[in-house]
Amino acid sequence: MWIFTFLSFCFFFSCGLGTQFPEIIEMEAVSTSVHTFPKDFSFGASTAAYQIEGGWNEDGKGPSIWDTLTHTHPEIIADHSTADIGADSYHLYKKDVEALKKVGFQHYRFSISWSRIFPYGTKINAKAFDYYNKLIDELILNQIEPVVTLHHYDLPQWVQDEGGFLNPNVIEYFKLYADTIFREFGSRVKMWITFNEPFDACTEGYGRGVSAPLIKLSGVGEYICGHYLLLAHASAYHLYKSRYAKDQRGMIGITLDGRFYYPKDATVTNDIVERAIQFDIGWFANPIFSKDGGYPKVMIDEINERSKKEGQAWSRLPKMSKTTMKYVKGTADFLGYNYYSSRLVRLNTSDFDPNAVPSWLSDTRLIYETEPSWKQAKSSWLYSVPQGLHDVLVWFKNQYNNPLVLITENGWSDDGRLDDNDRIEYLKSHLISVSKAINEDKCNVIGYTTWSIIDNFEWTRGFTEHFGLFTVNLTSPEKERTAKKSAGYFHDVIKNRSV
Numbered sequence: 001m002w003i004f005t006f007l008s009f010c011f012f013f014s015c016g017l018g019t020q021f022p023e024i025i026e027m028e029a030v031s032t033s034v035h036t037f038p039k040d041f042s043f044g045a046s047t048a049a050y051q052i053e054g055g056w057n058e059d060g061k062g063p064s065i066w067d068t069l070t071h072t073h074p075e076i077i078a079d080h081s082t083a084d085i086g087a088d089s090y091h092l093y094k095k096d097v098e099a100l101k102k103v104g105f106q107h108y109r110f111s112i113s114w115s116r117i118f119p120y121g122t123k124i125n126a127k128a129f130d131y132y133n134k135l136i137d138e139l140i141l142n143q144i145e146p147v148v149t150l151h152h153y154d155l156p157q158w159v160q161d162e163g164g165f166l167n168p169n170v171i172e173y174f175k176l177y178a179d180t181i182f183r184e185f186g187s188r189v190k191m192w193i194t195f196n197e198p199f200d201a202c203t204e205g206y207g208r209g210v211s212a213p214l215i216k217l218s219g220v221g222e223y224i225c226g227h228y229l230l231l232a233h234a235s236a237y238h239l240y241k242s243r244y245a246k247d248q249r250g251m252i253g254i255t256l257d258g259r260f261y262y263p264k265d266a267t268v269t270n271d272i273v274e275r276a277i278q279f280d281i282g283w284f285a286n287p288i289f290s291k292d293g294g295y296p297k298v299m300i301d302e303i304n305e306r307s308k309k310e311g312q313a314w315s316r317l318p319k320m321s322k323t324t325m326k327y328v329k330g331t332a333d334f335l336g337y338n339y340y341s342s343r344l345v346r347l348n349t350s351d352f353d354p355n356a357v358p359s360w361l362s363d364t365r366l367i368y369e370t371e372p373s374w375k376q377a378k379s380s381w382l383y384s385v386p387q388g389l390h391d392v393l394v395w396f397k398n399q400y401n402n403p404l405v406l407i408t409e410n411g412w413s414d415d416g417r418l419d420d421n422d423r424i425e426y427l428k429s430h431l432i433s434v435s436k437a438i439n440e441d442k443c444n445v446i447g448y449t450t451w452s453i454i455d456n457f458e459w460t461r462g463f464t465e466h467f468g469l470f471t472v473n474l475t476s477p478e479k480e481r482t483a484k485k486s487a488g489y490f491h492d493v494i495k496n497r498s499v
């Protein structure tokens with residue numbers, strides 16, 4: 001168990017919290033309340049390979065679907081930028097570790113670039129191990145536990161050329177990649193995440209086609225993608241358990257995202273709210289974490305019925321056989337969860353149009369809105385709803401028998417200012433929600449990871465939105481990382497283990 005691993009890790013390395021650093025501003029009496037965190041609760045920060053590494057073609061790396069998108073369709077990126085260099089963590093990773101250390105973070109969630117390890121096919125590029133070995137060693141030297149995501153949106157282009165997540169070959173390719181990674185780094189990495197946010201990867205990448213790999217196969221592609229992704233996840237889980245877990249003694253899970261939902265008005269029933277959660281979080285959580293496995297019943301029934309009305313020969317949601325259900329069910333030691341925002345929901349009562357292009361959105365038969373009182377971040381989709389984080393954690397507890405949950409992302413975007421009071425307010429209110437879920441509702445939350453340690457490439461928003469606790473000077477070769485006020489705030493949270 002990670003907690004135990006972590007505790008023994010701390011025993012040997014004496015995880016120091018709260019060393020003082022000159023440029024971290026000590027905040028005065030940030031909070032007088034008593035929202036505490038358990039002793040073994042771990043605080044960390046998160047990044048992803050494509051968003052920070054740079055070195056896009058160095059040491060034999062092949063292109064990923066994000067290299068392809070940014071190079072061939074700059075118009076899709078808000079500022080027409082690429083992450084070819086970005087924060088250049090490929091060379092400057094020590095600065096990231098220094099930043100993590102300054103805040104006092106206990107773990108660091110980063111992802112490995114699959115196309116560095118397997119650039120053009122199933123032949124390994126062993127040179128790529130060096131960077132991750134150096135990064136992992138540097139973290140351990142600084143008593144920061146590595147938490148590794150195997151895949152965070154950046155599929156190798158060669159896998160995409162065969163269809164990516166629309167071709168079942170992806171399952172074997174992912175298993176081969178996972179095997180290589182467990183073998184190479186598993187002696188030091190004890191916390192694995194197979195995939196980041198399947199919901200977003202599939203709906204945006206293979207349904208709406210607004211993110212890499214830009215496949216517009218609305219109402220069909222996202223479900224096929226989700227199906228093979230779940231199988232790829234399960235195959236890596238089973239491989240880890242059968243070949244590595246006994247010696248390496250780590251934990252393996254998956255990171256899901258999803259909003260929490262509230263009724264728009266008094267006419268909206270609990271069923272409608274539940275339907276919204278199932279279509280979002282349940283799509284990937286139910287097959288893995290529920291007692292019976294498989295897709296949520298509400299999705300199976302609704303998509304089946306709509307497919308029939310469209311005149312399709314079978315449901316657009318792939319059928320999960322009994323064998324597959326069994327293979328996927330229970331394949332996570334913990335639930336990684338990214339929380340950013342919530343929505344109000346009501347039923348879409350407009351008539352069914354058999355000629356309309358189907359989509360995940362129309363399949364939900366819901367209308368999503370926001371509340372005017374919710375504060376909005378720089379990102380158009382991000383509204384601060386801290387209660388949603390509390391309520392989703394309680395929902396996990398009730399729905400999936402109180403699984404271990406590691407919050408793998410939570411953060412706030414702005415224009416990059418150093419005096420980032422709104423970020424502090426967002427973090428504080430969300431940390432309070434987590435503390436309440438643990439202390440009052442007895443949810444098994446083992447850690448919290450903020451997005452992000454440094455400002456980075458924000459996908460189609462380029463460098464126009466900033467989520468970091470540290471700003472990065474992108475125009476200087478040194479790419480200096482400078483602490484924002486929120487870094488000082490977080491430093492105090494970790495030192496006091498309370499908000």
Ligand code: BGC
Pocket residue numbers: 048051196197200257338409451458459467
């Ligand atoms: C993703 C991150 C992204 C963050 C903020 C998450 O959905 O996992 O890669 O930067 O949201 O948009």
